Amino acid sequence: MKLTYVFLRTMIMLLLFSWVSPELSSSVNAAGTPQPAEDSSSQPGTRSTGGGGMCFPYLTSNSDNATTTADTYITPNTAPSLPLSRSTQAPLPVNTSYETAIELTPGVPIEGYLPPDDQDCVWFQDALYYKITVTKTQKITALMLVPPGLDYSMYLEGTASFRHKGPYDQLSYVAQPGTYYLRVSEGHTRGSLTQPFNLRVMLSDKFDDYERYSDDSSATDAYYRGTSVQTIDNLYDEDWKMFGIDYPGTTTVRLDNPSAKGVYKVEIWDWADNVIATVKQNETKTLRLPVTSYFVRVYAPSKYDPDVPYTLTMDTKYDPQPVCDWDEEEPWKWVCTGP
Structure with a gap:
């Protein structure tokens, strides 16, 4: 009976120690004296996913x-x-x-x-x-x-x-x-x-x-080409478009606003939410942008006119490109001419 009692007591103690959380065990020093836990708010990186990995972690913002x-x-x-x-x-x-x-x-x-x-x-x-x-x-x-x-x-x-x-x-x-x-x-x-x-x-x-469609309320999914005629209907209204540059060249941007009640501005954003160019109303600006896609934001910094539309025109002219084709005399060769 004595051996059985000692055996049971030992098993119970082992189970108790196995249930001690890592946080508790790490806050006790070698002498057995409790130490203050380190402030988790000072630790950089991601937040705990919790839930056995069923959730995505949050990323820490810089x-x-x-x-x-x-x-x-x-x-x-x-x-x-x-x-x-x-x-x-x-x-x-x-x-x-x-x-x-x-x-x-x-x-x-x-x-x-x-x-x-x-x-x-x-x-x-x-x-x-x-x-x-x-x-x-x-x-x-x-x-x-x-x-x-x-x-x-x-x-x-x-x-x-x-x-x-x-x-x-x-x-x-x-x-x-x-x-x-x-x-x-x-x-x-x-x-x-x-x-x-x-x-x-x-x-x-x-x-x-276009604002009747929820997927177009922030930025249109379709690539923007040519001329756009729209309105600004409140001081926090923003018209967003997307356009792409396929080859090296220049892009001319102009925002015509005939209303004296509204003052508008155009911004061109990259994919990292950086404003890389600004164009005021009723002025023309020619830009040379890297080959990629961009967002265009039209908004009213101070006042607007919901009854008179503005006209946004964007025209991209690409640099001359080489013309390539199979050679007529030697059809197994791919030949390019031009710049």
Whole structure:
């Protein structure tokens, strides 16, 4: 009986030690004295995937690169408040579900604090919910300003905005009468209860036909060619196009705006969200761009006219290319002529 008792006691002790977590065991020194655990917030890299590898990890954003030269709509009416001190945190928000969504008033900014997501999971993120009521066919435009160093994403119906560079996100959606829900969640950084974001929505009665399609609300999938005639229907409206340069050459850009009520500007962006060229309205600029694809953004820095369309013209002329063909006298040879 004594041997059986010792054996059982030994087995129980082994099981207990096998269940001690690595974090607990690493915080105890050789003498058995507990040591303070290292602050996990000081560790760089990715966040834990959790859930047995069922979720994608978050990537850590480099705040040094989280800026862009594009206009960002920050005005005294839209700028977020100063961040709270580390010892002072905002209370946990209540609008964490569709049922508790906060109603947004068009044109009235609202501040919010996005708490850090405890689930560490891209597919099942914590989020904040807002709702917009539309009584007739209108375009919803949402603008979110985020403090430097933070990166959030915004979703509305089938439209998403997850710009990872610069202090703002923008999206639009043409809605029929009803209630629509806007969701704000983490992007490439965790949320913050000390630094607020600023959210505002606008409703437009007039809009371009292409904006009826949610996949075209941020940037058209089709490559842009020739001339585009469109309007800017609110101060946060952005018309995006994509175009490609197939060979070395020059691209001439011109934005004609006949309205005295609106002031527009064109920006050309690369795939890394960098503004590489700017063209003012009613002026022509010729650019020599590397061979690749680009985005074009047309917007109103200060005022707009929803009734008078602008005309954007882009014309690319390629450098002379060599002409190649099989040689007539020696048909087994491939011959090129020209520059």
